[in-house]
Amino acid sequence: MAKRLDIKDLNLFYGKFHAVENVSLAVPPKNVTAFIGPSGCGKSTVLRSLNRMHEVAPGARVEGKVLLDGEDIYASTVDPVEVRRTIGMVFQRPNPFPTMSIRDNVVAGLRLAGVKDKKKLDEVAERSLRGANLWNEVKDRLDKPGGGLSGGQQQRLCIARAIAVQPDLLLMDEPCSALDPISTLAIEDLITELKKEYTIVIVTHNMQQAARVSDQTAFFNLLGVGQPGQLIEVDDTEKIFSNPGQKATEDYISGRFG
């Protein structure tokens, strides 16, 4: 539950390509940190390294440490599958499993972890769907396939699926980029609520969104094509958007806002 995240000297590679260089930052528990920056600057790559999804790509490599409450998830004794079971992830496009019912989608993670007790699973399904503000909309059709929901509902279903395991950390990779403004608003409200219980890292291209939902903002940038992405600065969201420490941050933010 809601652990503290520390990233130390993280370097990420795709084969020989050095994708991200020397990232260090800290995320306190029950806090929302937003990653912003131009396309290709490595923010999604960093996010994917936080639950060991980065290494799924062929040739991908990680150097450095990612600590959850002081424990390195890249320690040699750690099983990546176990890491992913305790960290929730929400993707850019809603990806409920189309052949599974809504209920089965929500408890998919628990099932993988070996929970079989039907009563427990039903309880978790209800709690998670309530947590994702979806319960009232789907409570009468829990046995229908998840693919029948609207895009925004599907994304909340994916959030319910991610929080069903009560993750130590919740990762969101541009969770609203495929949604309409109303669904986006629903998700943003949800993030604000989820913050009470979970540590959240969110990648977003929408700077208003970063400003609205996050406590802390990290700005990533790319010095040039073929160069590794870098963390330029990380600070309180308010400070980043009003008085950033770096020129590059200010240029990026004002360029979009202006």
Added chain:
Amino acid sequence: MNDPVVARRPARSGEPGAERGVAAAPHASEAPIPPTPEAPETPKAPHVRPGDRIFRGLATGSGVFIVALIGAIGLFLIVQAIPSLGLDNVNFLTSREWNTSNPEDLRFGILDLLLVTVVVSILALLIAMPIALGIALFLTQYAPRKLARPFAYVIDLLAAVPSIVFGLWGLFVLGPELYPVSQWLVDNLGWFPLFAKGNVNLQLGATVFTAGIVVAVMILPIITAVSREVFERTPTMHVEGAIALGATKWEVVRTTVLPFGKAGYVSASMLGLGRALGETIAVMIILSTATSAFGWSLFDGGATFASKIALAAPEFNDPRSAGAYIAAGLVLFVLTFVVNAIARSIVAGHKEYE
């Protein structure tokens, strides 16, 4: 992140395409055609352009042609079969007798042929399906990329081996080699009808058992190739979703690849079954003709529709006798249609991914 850009590209390149006789795509699903640098034609007539009309005509013509062809084949079979069916002195569907040597007294029924055909094909399918599934999953999920490609080529190559070669292999190599296995099955499981002592010499292995195994090898490539293609298309977002939930490799396969590929795998198997039903030369060489009727044992001999017809082909000198075989061909034709229809309905039942 890049999706919107990629998605927009076809629309852009479609605009210049409109000037080149290929007209703007009526369906969003049409593949984008990259604009060629040749000089644009005069863009005055916005209605149907000649290129469009010609292509449409060709496409429609091909479609009509194939339907007409199938209809013509069916019609041919029916027209040729009816006179002989009228002269048949036994029940065509339920008799096990097949005697067409005397055109004045035709006695032919397909039951035996049907049983042998179905048993050989089902046996082949039962052997080939799990192996093909394993190969397809191995190639798409487990094999290192460097290995997967050449391995897939080898499997495809298997499909290119002429069936006569498989037949010879079955007759001279596999049949005799199987003798210890079949002897053991007869000795120990002989009480079960499928493994009972058959009506041909077990030592030569000219049995339904051997034929089924050979046909299994022959349909393996097609089932594998189609399943592989389908499994490869499992949406990355579902695979990643499963991985992010902490699924192991096998759990990823079980929660995403298999549900996604199930319909494709079933139709691949039905394609294989279609091939197995019609397989002629290999089965003809392997199976020895039996004097007594098919008794449900894998160690029986006999003939399938196709092998029976092929065996008799040199003796089609009387149209009345030939008509009997054409009637058998008609049944095979209908059988493959039914199999395909079943496959279609299974596929249609799994629309979640479309």
